[in-house]
Amino acid sequence: MQATTLEGGFGNAPLDSARAFRQIMTAVAQPGIINDVVGATPPAPLSVAAGVVLLTLCDPDTPVFLTPEFDTDDVRAWITFHTSAPLVDAAKASFAVGSWGDLPIADFAIGTSEYPDRSATLIVEVALLNPEGAELRGPGIKGKATLSLPDTAAFQENAALFPLGLDFVFTCQNRLAALPRTTKVNAIKVS
Amino acid sequence: MTDYNFAYLDEQTKRMIRRAILKGLAIPGYQVPFASREMPMPYGWGTGGVQVSAAVLTPDDTFKVIDQGADDTTNAVSIRRFFEKTAGVAVTEATVDASVIQTRHRIPEQELRSDQILVYQVPIPEPLRFLEPSEVETRKMHSLEEYGLMHVKLYEDISQHGAIATAYAYPVKVEGRYVMDPSPIPKFDNPKLNMAGIQLFGAGREQRIYAVPPYTDVVSLDFDDYPFEASKADHACDLCGAEDSYLDELIVDDAGGRMFMCSDTDYCAGRRKAGCIGAQGIPYQEDVA
Numbered sequence: 001m002q003a004t005t006l007e008g009g010f011g012n013a014p015l016d017s018a019r020a021f022r023q024i025m026t027a028v029a030q031p032g033i034i035n036d037v038v039g040a041t042p043p044a045p046l047s048v049a050a051g052v053v054l055l056t057l058c059d060p061d062t063p064v065f066l067t068p069e070f071d072t073d074d075v076r077a078w079i080t081f082h083t084s085a086p087l088v089d090a091a092k093a094s095f096a097v098g099s100w101g102d103l104p105i106a107d108f109a110i111g112t113s114e115y116p117d118r119s120a121t122l123i124v125e126v127a128l129l130n131p132e133g134a135e136l137r138g139p140g141i142k143g144k145a146t147l148s149l150p151d152t153a154a155f156q157e158n159a160a161l162f163p164l165g166l167d168f169v170f171t172c173q174n175r176l177a178a179l180p181r182t183t184k185v186n187a188i189k190v191s
Numbered sequence: 192m193t194d195y196n197f198a199y200l201d202e203q204t205k206r207m208i209r210r211a212i213l214k215g216l217a218i219p220g221y222q223v224p225f226a227s228r229e230m231p232m233p234y235g236w237g238t239g240g241v242q243v244s245a246a247v248l249t250p251d252d253t254f255k256v257i258d259q260g261a262d263d264t265t266n267a268v269s270i271r272r273f274f275e276k277t278a279g280v281a282v283t284e285a286t287v288d289a290s291v292i293q294t295r296h297r298i299p300e301q302e303l304r305s306d307q308i309l310v311y312q313v314p315i316p317e318p319l320r321f322l323e324p325s326e327v328e329t330r331k332m333h334s335l336e337e338y339g340l341m342h343v344k345l346y347e348d349i350s351q352h353g354a355i356a357t358a359y360a361y362p363v364k365v366e367g368r369y370v371m372d373p374s375p376i377p378k379f380d381n382p383k384l385n386m387a388g389i390q391l392f393g394a395g396r397e398q399r400i401y402a403v404p405p406y407t408d409v410v411s412l413d414f415d416d417y418p419f420e421a422s423k424a425d426h427a428c429d430l431c432g433a434e435d436s437y438l439d440e441l442i443v444d445d446a447g448g449r450m451f452m453c454s455d456t457d458y459c460a461g462r463r464k465a466g467c468i469g470a471q472g473i474p475y476q477e478d479v480a
Contacts, residue, residue: 014197018249021209025247028216029389029404030305057213059206094210113334117214117223139219139366140404142387163368167217180217182366182404 005077008041010055020056024169027178032136032145034129034177043074049171050097050123055082057121058095063088065108067098070125090120097123100150105158108166116163119181126150129172138183146188147177155185198245199277204228208246208400212391215402220365221333222316222399230395237270238395240293240312247308247391248274248291253281255289260297260437260454267295286457296359298380300436300458303388305405311374313394316401318362318372338370341412349417358422364410365403373409379423379437384409426451431462432469 010016016039023035042051058064064085066075071087079085090096090107103122111119126148133148134155149155149170158165158181165181179185196202204226211225230238248254254274258267262284270293271282283289286301293310303309315321319329322340332338341362348356361378365371373384374392384390390403403409413419424438429450436458438451450471453459463475 013202015250017202017205018197019251021205022247022249025209025212025216026389028213029402057206057210059203061203061207062210114330115224116218116221117211119214121213139407140216142406163218163221167213182217182219 004043004074005081008043008051008078009082010039013055017056020052024053024056024176024178027169027176028140028167028180030140030145031138031179031183032131032141032147032177034131034147034175036175038174043072043078045070045072045125046075046078046097047125047171048174049176050125051078052174053123053169053171053176054079054085054095054097058083058085060084060086062094063092065090065093065096065098065120067096067102069099069102070097093120095121095123097125099125105154105166110161110164110166113164116165119164119166121167121169123169123171124150126170126172129170129175129177133188135186135188136179136183137186140180141183147179149179149185152185152187155179155183159184195277197250197278198248198274199230200228200242200245204242205246208242211400212243212246212402215391215400216389216404218369219403219407220363220369220371220401222394222401225398225400227395227398231273232269234396235314236266237293237295237312239393239397239400240295240310240395241270241273241393242395243310243391243393243400244270244274244291244293245278247310248278248280250279252278252290253283253288254278255283255286255292256294257292257297257299257455257457258295259439260299260458261456263456284457285461286455296375296377297437297454298376298383298386300453300455302383303386305387307388309386309388309390311376311390311392313372313374313392313397313399315360316372316392316394316397316399318360318370333369336368338364338412341370342414345412345414345417349414355413355417355419361419362412364412366408367410370412371401371403371409377423377437378411378419379421381409381411381419382421424451427469428453428459428462429469429471431459431467431472433459433462433467 040051108120411419
């Protein structure tokens with residue numbers, strides 16, 4: 001077992017995860033805002049923010065899917081050691097980590113009409129995370145917000161599934177933003 | 192503090208509750224099942240709210256607890272002390288100073304900000320439960336958006352009483368989709384459900400968590416010819432003179448004497464401090480109960 005596997009977890013799990021969860025929750029409750037998180041130093045290519053989300057929310061009850069880019073021995077060992085989450089196929093996952101183009105969006109669970117909460121949360125690693133780009137409207141947003149998104153059509157299709165659908169957390173270095181299924185996304189037209 | 196894990200619950204339990212809260216925020220008004228734990232207080236005393244608070248509190252928070260608007264009732268005091276002891280959080284009775292507010296059956300009169308979180312204690316989370324006792328059936332009704340029964344109930348109110356007689360736990364529709372029980376708040380508080388703060392609802396015995404994100408559309412159910420009306424006792428507060436706050440009626444002697452006073456004790460005290468005096472009030476003095 002590599003030393004890197006054992007390192008990089010929360011120094012004080014109860015307090016670090018409480019603070020991290022607050023940042024994640026306010027991001028989900030107010031789509032478009034970007035929050036900083038600290039506490040995890042996962043092995044590359046996982047970002048700090050993706051590591052924090054995994055440590056805060058994942059455990060033996062939450063199967064995790066990794067795209068090939070992230071499915072390395074170091075990452076698998078780190079997630080297994082720190083969270084004990086089983087690593088599975090996309091269809092069985094409650095969480096997934098990957099870059100946008102690599103995530104098999106159509107394969108993830110979107111919930112059932114009686115249990116729409118039984119749906120996957122995708123942690124999308126992005127190179128850029130800025131409060132500019134696509135226009136967001138919906139619950140949690142006063143009027144409208146803007147956020148750099150890797151796609152538009154896919155999020156519109158996802159929102160159309162409401163109350164079913166996927167929920168997204170975008171991670172970039174130590175920052176994160178969220179896009180729950182309720183958010184209506186519009187590409188800003190350049191005219 | 193060293194005798195307990197931070198905020199009492201173990202980490203795996205908090206993760207499970209946190210995941211339920213996130214799904215709740217992503218599906219506003221939908222009741223997310225969660226594995227409610229036994230807490231060191233009986234069901235019915237706010238175990239759902241306490242578990243949600245335990246999952247969201249950080250050591251940097253300032254925590255306020257109200258029971259029917261009051262900070263100084265047994266339930267509010269004991270829950271406040273519980274988290275003072277197990278989470279080491281600062282506590283307050285002032286709505287403006289609190290970052291997390293746990294409430295039983297009221298929304299504070301003071302408008303909440305976007306950095307404040309309101310945690311409701313919920314006894315029966317299912318708005319259709321008294322109309323349809325079967326969980327299988329009510330779950331199906333929510334999935335099909337079949338809420339006709341609720342409108343029949345409100346219609347029967349009108350046909351029997353001449354008005355919608357439901358005075359508390361008045362059903363609302365969230366973001367045009369799920370009908371939700373706002374917990375037994377008076378319907379006077381319903382318009383305040385459209386707020387800047389995050390609202391989380393926890394039902395411990397019934398094992399459900401649901402949520403309303405900020406700026407979410409929350410509409411009280413009604414009819415075109417019988418529109419929703421946020422009602423309160425037609426009176427001013429006898430202590431502070433407020434005419435815009437929800438009032439409690441208090442019997443003060445054996446001869447039927449009564450007075451009305453703000454249910455929100457912080458709001459009332461704040462007004463009295465500012466020099467407002469009601470019909471039976473006396474000028475505010477520090478440390479006078």
